[in-house]
Amino acid sequence: MHKRLFIPGPTEVSHDVLMQQAKPMIGHRMAEYTELYTGIIDKLGKYFKTDKNITVLTSSGTLWMDITARNLVGKKALSVVNGAFSKRMFQTIRDCGKEADMLSLEWGKAAKPEVILKALEQGDYDVLTLAQNETSTGVRSPADEIGKAVKKEYPDIMYVVDAVSSAGGDLLLPDEMHTDIMFFSSQKAFALPPGLSVGIVSDEAIEKARSIPGRGHYTSLPAIFDYYAKKKQNPATPNVSLMYALSYQLDRMLKETPEGRYERHLEMAKMVREWANKHFEMFPEPGYESVTVSTIRNTQGKSVAELNKALAERNMAISNGYGDLKEKTFRIAHMGELTPADIKEVLWHIEDIWEL
Ligand SMILES: Cc1ncc(COP(=O)(O)O)c(C=O)c1O
Structure with missing residues (x-):
């Protein structure tokens, strides 16, 4: 699947x-x-x-x-x-x-x-x-x-x-x-x-x-x-x-235009940032967050590996932190074909699995 x-x-x-x-x-x-x-x-x-x-x-x-x-x-x-x-x-x-x-x-x-x-x-x-x-x-x-x-x-x-x-x-x-x-x-x-x-x-x-x-x-x-x-x-x-x-x-x-794609990506990034700041904390210094991938500090010490196993059963995948940042952070990418509706869905599933 x-x-x-x-x-x-x-x-x-x-x-x-x-x-x-x-x-x-x-x-x-x-x-x-x-x-x-x-x-x-x-x-x-x-x-x-x-x-x-x-x-x-x-x-x-x-x-x-x-x-x-x-x-x-x-x-x-x-x-x-x-x-x-x-x-x-x-x-x-x-x-x-x-x-x-x-x-x-x-x-x-x-x-x-x-x-x-x-x-x-x-x-x-x-x-x-x-x-x-x-x-x-x-x-x-x-x-x-x-x-x-x-x-x-x-x-x-x-x-x-x-x-x-x-x-x-x-x-x-x-x-x-x-x-x-x-x-x-x-x-x-x-x-x-x-x-x-x-x-x-x-x-x-x-x-x-x-x-x-x-x-x-x-x-x-x-x-x-x-x-x-x-x-x-x-x-x-x-x-x-x-x-x-x-x-x-x-x-x-x-057809979508570069500006239209930027707006869509920014909208998704803002959704993730707002969610991250409610439950966790963003990793980048404020004002310099990526519009295509959000790195979130795992302030609640949750298991990202376990989350991804549970997400896999729901046919989704996010990324763990990179290298030394593994488990200390996790990454949700919002790029390419994804839409705000996809982001809403994945955030809902993370909340459900982690009981946030
Ligand atoms: C910022 C950045 N530079 C370079 C690379 C390497 O690109 P590629 O895997 O296409 O060689 C990546 C891959 O994730 C990247 O994110």
Whole structure:
């Protein structure tokens, strides 16, 4: 029996989107594919209101951490770390043999422009990385304010924003955030199966990458975008079935509009926050709560594992806390296809099981 997913990815996928994957195969060098793929790039540009370069890769979002390291870090990166995924970025840069410093913040706290500007003064950095929506803590950092402030002082710094668990739910405009790379995965607020990632990339980032050696092939921004400029296709074989699903889902998303999706996500987030503050307490610092996933402090010492077992019998699943936050917190995701009615229902069941 299918369990309705209130976890921060993979998320519910609508039946008609799933069915798009059953279309007969086409060759990825055929005109039919060019039409499909250029259509997707066009729709993504419309959704994010940007003329920046866009690519869809057959990978999950983490590949963009390797891409960041291999294409942009010439001197040293400053990675803002306020949770598990922003830490993964820092570690990936180092694992690629590049230099990186960590600006470590207490988990639950958001990154603010002043702190970042101060840290940037301390070293010769050419890249800044930030998780706009830290899925492990449910913290939303003001990526637009940070981008504006940083680019004013340091126009040459490459600003890389991980929007894996927020894009398609939260309202994110790469032009206003001044990002050089904004990336995300298909299996979160875009409500698609896992397997695709999207990168929105500035001209400056592609140009800078040309001067950085050791970019690999699959992870080379110039290889990706030069090929697209010439052939309007992907350099390597893409997951064509998922591309069909993405194209179809983008039509649905454009119909709902980015603003409409944001409002729906915010409404669900507010419902969970209000409920959490009545029975427990929100984990993120006030004013910086995610609109796609709520992390709740388990102030009543309930068993989250037991709750999930009981929810499973009712065909639902939420998430335990991430890593060290397991049982100390729990997470209710409200993204993608979910609606306020779904949230009302899951909250009712949690109250019933935990006798709140
Ligand atoms: C903020 C954030 N960044 C990166 C990742 C990694 O993405 P993927 O699993 O698509 O590689 C995740 C996954 O949950 C995430 O939430």
